[in-house]
Amino acid sequence: MMKVAIIGAGLGGLLSAAILSEEGNSVDIYDRLPFSGGRFTNIPYKGFQLSTGALHMIPHGNRGPLGKILKQVGSKVEIEDSKPEGLALWEGELKTVRRKDFPRGSRNKMIKWYLLHKIFRRDRTLDKFEEGIDTFTANFLRSFLGWSLSITPSDIKFSKFLSIVKNVEKFGGPGIPIGGCKAIIDSLTEIIKSNDGTVNLRKKVEGIFFSNDIVEGIKLKEKLKYDLILSNIGHDLTARILGDEEYIRRASKLQPSSGVKFSIALEEPFIGNTGVLFTPELKRISGLNEVTNADPNLAPGGKHLLMAHQAVLTSNLKYEINLGLSDLKELLKNYKYEVIAIQSYSNGWPVNRIKAGNDIGYRTPYKNLYIVGDGAKGDCIEVDGIAAGIRNLMRDLV
Amino acid sequence: MDLPIANFLTQQRRHNTEMMAVANYCVGCAFCMLVCPEEAINVLGNAEIDREKCSDCKRCMRYCPVEAIRLVE
Ligand SMILES: Cc1cc2nc3c(=O)[nH]c(=O)nc-3n(C[C@H](O)[C@H](O)[C@H](O)COP(=O)(O)OP(=O)(O)OC[C@H]3O[C@@H](n4cnc5c(N)ncnc54)[C@H](O)[C@@H]3O)c2cc1C
Ligand code: SF4
Ligand code: SF4
Numbered sequence: 001m002m003k004v005a006i007i008g009a010g011l012g013g014l015l016s017a018a019i020l021s022e023e024g025n026s027v028d029i030y031d032r033l034p035f036s037g038g039r040f041t042n043i044p045y046k047g048f049q050l051s052t053g054a055l056h057m058i059p060h061g062n063r064g065p066l067g068k069i070l071k072q073v074g075s076k077v078e079i080e081d082s083k084p085e086g087l088a089l090w091e092g093e094l095k096t097v098r099r100k101d102f103p104r105g106s107r108n109k110m111i112k113w114y115l116l117h118k119i120f121r122r123d124r125t126l127d128k129f130e131e132g133i134d135t136f137t138a139n140f141l142r143s144f145l146g147w148s149l150s151i152t153p154s155d156i157k158f159s160k161f162l163s164i165v166k167n168v169e170k171f172g173g174p175g176i177p178i179g180g181c182k183a184i185i186d187s188l189t190e191i192i193k194s195n196d197g198t199v200n201l202r203k204k205v206e207g208i209f210f211s212n213d214i215v216e217g218i219k220l221k222e223k224l225k226y227d228l229i230l231s232n233i234g235h236d237l238t239a240r241i242l243g244d245e246e247y248i249r250r251a252s253k254l255q256p257s258s259g260v261k262f263s264i265a266l267e268e269p270f271i272g273n274t275g276v277l278f279t280p281e282l283k284r285i286s287g288l289n290e291v292t293n294a295d296p297n298l299a300p301g302g303k304h305l306l307m308a309h310q311a312v313l314t315s316n317l318k319y320e321i322n323l324g325l326s327d328l329k330e331l332l333k334n335y336k337y338e339v340i341a342i343q344s345y346s347n348g349w350p351v352n353r354i355k356a357g358n359d360i361g362y363r364t365p366y367k368n369l370y371i372v373g374d375g376a377k378g379d380c381i382e383v384d385g386i387a388a389g390i391r392n393l394m395r396d397l398v
Numbered sequence: 399m400d401l402p403i404a405n406f407l408t409q410q411r412r413h414n415t416e417m418m419a420v421a422n423y424c425v426g427c428a429f430c431m432l433v434c435p436e437e438a439i440n441v442l443g444n445a446e447i448d449r450e451k452c453s454d455c456k457r458c459m460r461y462c463p464v465e466a467i468r469l470v471e
Pocket of ligand 1: 059
């Protein structure tokens with residue numbers, strides 16, 4: 001049995017804690033905020049269950065890495081797989097976005113790039129793929145990357161994109177947890193507590209103490225000794241609380257991704273189903289979902305909660321938000337709607353701590369200190385990437 | 399860990415004691431607005447606190463994930 005400290009009660013911290021406590025270890029989690037769940041929980045506002053970050057969506061629903069771990073640890077949370085998985089609004093019509101729905105020219109280009117990658121290891125960024133292809137494919141690609149990763153084609157290499165496409169084909173599209181993100185957080189907390197683990201809120205970890213390359217414990221107001229430390233706060237912040245200059249230098253190079261989320265109240269549904277609506281024709285908004293079609297309790301009195309997401313493409317955040325708002329005005333012109341919250345994310349509280357494809361793994365310069373969460377994803381996106389990273393780490397720890 | 403030196407965007411003085419200020423590293427996540435019992439906060443890219451409405455409960459400070467709402471002398 002190990003004595004384990006987890007810094008941060010985000011999804012990454014809680015998921016690791018659930019697994020380790022199920023295996024009989026003694027686990028204590030510390031978070032500086034007054035609530036657990038970090039960027040993946042609910043925050044109630046005017047009767048709506050808004051979220052602290054995530055769009056109440058799991059990229060690969062029940063079948064992905066997160067869905068699998070939740071079942072393994074005995075979570076009873078219900079995830080409604082999206083149906084249809086995703087549609088694109090294009091020239092006033094809804095289009096399905098399966099492989100066969102794209103023009104032959106862009107499908108052929110995909111095959112050509114695939115072969116060049118397989119045979120010659122060629123690996124270019126996707127802005128090169130965009131050049132010369134039809135506008136539907138090019139714009140859809142932008143909206144897909146904006147929605148799922150808050151990035152643009154020049155931010156991602158073909159090999160990484162290929163693995164995303166493969167994962168969608170392997171695990172299927174997204175799902176919405178009934179009860180929103182918080183349902184998952186609550187169910188993990190229950191599992192941890194039933195195994196005598198503790199979740200300590202409003203406890204900021206100020207430092208980690210170590211000798212040579214072994215960490216010995218954490219510093220709150222007092223010093224606490226542990227055998228193993230998992231950090232849910234990313235490489236950069238972890239390096240800073242360690243005060244390790246060399247590690248700080250390496251970790252500070254990792255770039256986070258920025259985005260804006262709009263929460264919109266509607267009397268009548270706009271999307272009307274549980275899938276993602278991609279909006280490749282809009283200036284900034286890349287897609288929307290309407291989670292009340294999966295769980296009406298996420299909004300009060302029969303209303304709907306529509307959420308729109310955009311990447312931030314310039315350094316002028318107010319300008320970016322205004323473009324998003326004008327997109328919404330155009331899109332919802334025949335609907336009665338109210339934007340109830342505009343939330344932006346960057347730097348120390350980003351959409352993703354590391355832009356997709358730039359992960360440096362869960363290891364740190366210290367033998368018994370590892371990173372969990374979106375600072376050390378496995379080969380999958382968003383919270384499924386968090387789960388994949390933790391699954392790999394747990395194999396390593398045995 | 400040291401916090402970056404704050405460049406204060408909005409400042410207020412309340413009950414003649416402390417001053418609450420929003421630092422420029424506020425990301426605009428709006429948690430403070432969502433939890434404020436007085437609807438005293440407006441967020442559009444960064445938070446602005448309406449000193450007339452604020453009851454000084456400090457709830458916004460506790461919920462800020464990047465410690466951008468600070469008390470200054
Ligand atoms: C707008 C937006 C939309 C998104 N949409 C989706 C989506 O639909 N689907 C999806 O899968 N993902 C989505 N994501 C990404 C997802 O929300 C994150 O990847 C995930 O929540 C990160 O979890 P985490 O556990 O790694 O980190 P966090 O949730 O950030 O948890 C880290 C925790 O550590 C705590 N902490 C920090 N410093 C300390 C310290 N010194 N001591 C103690 N505690 C500390 C923090 O308070 C925090 O609670 C979205 C993100 C955003 C911002
Ligand atoms: S101190 Fe309380 S009332 Fe004042 S802005 Fe913050 S949350 Fe609102
Ligand atoms: S909670 Fe903090 S970071 Fe978020 S908007 Fe308010 S002041 Fe800014």
